[in-house]
Amino acid sequence: MSEKQNTRKREREIETETFNSKQTTGIKMADTNMTETESSLEQNLGEYSEDQTFNNILLSGIVGIQQTLNSLIIKFENQNEEIHGIKNDIYAKDGIEDRLQAVATETEDQTTMIAEVRNQNTKLTTELNLMKSYVVHLETRLDCQQSQIANLVERSMRENAIVIGVHERNDENVIAELKLIFKNVLKITENIKIDRAHRIGTQTNKNSTRPIVVKFHDYNDREHVINTARTIGKQNKELLNGIYNSTQFPDDMRENRKRLVQKQKEYKEVDVGTKIKGNSLFFIKSGSKYVEKVSTPKALAIFDASNKSKFGTFEQTSSS
Helix, strand or coil: CCHHHHHHHHHHHHHHHHHHHHHHHHHHHHHHHHHHHHHHHHHHHHHHHHHHHHHHHHHHHHHHHHHHHHHHHHHHHHHHHHHHHHHHHHHCCCCHHHHHHHHHHHHHHHHHHHHHHHHHHHHHHHHHHHHHHHHHHHHHHHHHHHHHHHHHHHHHCCCEEEEECCCCCCCCCHHHHHHHHHHHCCCCCCCCCEEEEEECCCCCCCCCCCCEEEEECCHHHHHHHHHHHHHHHHHCHHHHCCCEEEECCCHHHHHHHHHHHHHHHHHHHCCCCEEEECCEEEECCCCCECCCCCCCCCHHHHHHHHHHHHHHHHHHHHHC
């Protein structure tokens, strides 16, 4: 083979190698580009996937917000309806405002009524206090008059005595019977002058004897008869033949003396000496006067107790 042919052959081989080399390089570059493209595509696809997820999340959030807004709108509408209903309750006819106005009017009327009642109560309290004062005044005058009457009655009985146990006959002369008793039983020799004498009460049966009221002409004669009978009774009661003499007292005083006699017996049982003088009981040792623990309250005491409880509370409440 000639040299030219060899050279040409080598050139073609070199060109072929060069072409092959370029092809190989191009293929490698294409592979590289393809790889890069695939990588870029994968990256873009990943980013697109991430964007799609974000969009989905965003859409979900938007949907949630929309739902929340819808719920709030519904609640707002419900609240508007409730507010509208409340306004109707307040401002409509016979609503709260009208009822409050009615209550205010009624309260004002009641306040006026209470003020009138307080004024009336003040007047009634004043009148009541005047009546209390008048009652106390009347009671004081009544006590004074009763005391004066009792004193007059007691003075009118100053010469009187009660004689018990004298046998009673249909045709008796009471004064003559008494004078015989004074002479024969009491052994009184003086002339005892008697103004009047009569039996009192109703005879229940024939065997009963009614007491005799005797009015002596002189107070000293009465005292002489009573003291003589008392002296004989202390010595020997049988000498009196069942006859008993005592001073005549007014009815209320006699009832009081009965209570004092009973009280005197009670003190005697515990060895406490007492004596009855007039309408009172006295202790012999101390000389002090017996006072009953329970007595009839006076009007003033009743009013004072009432003022501290019932009336006082009412007046204090009214004034406040």
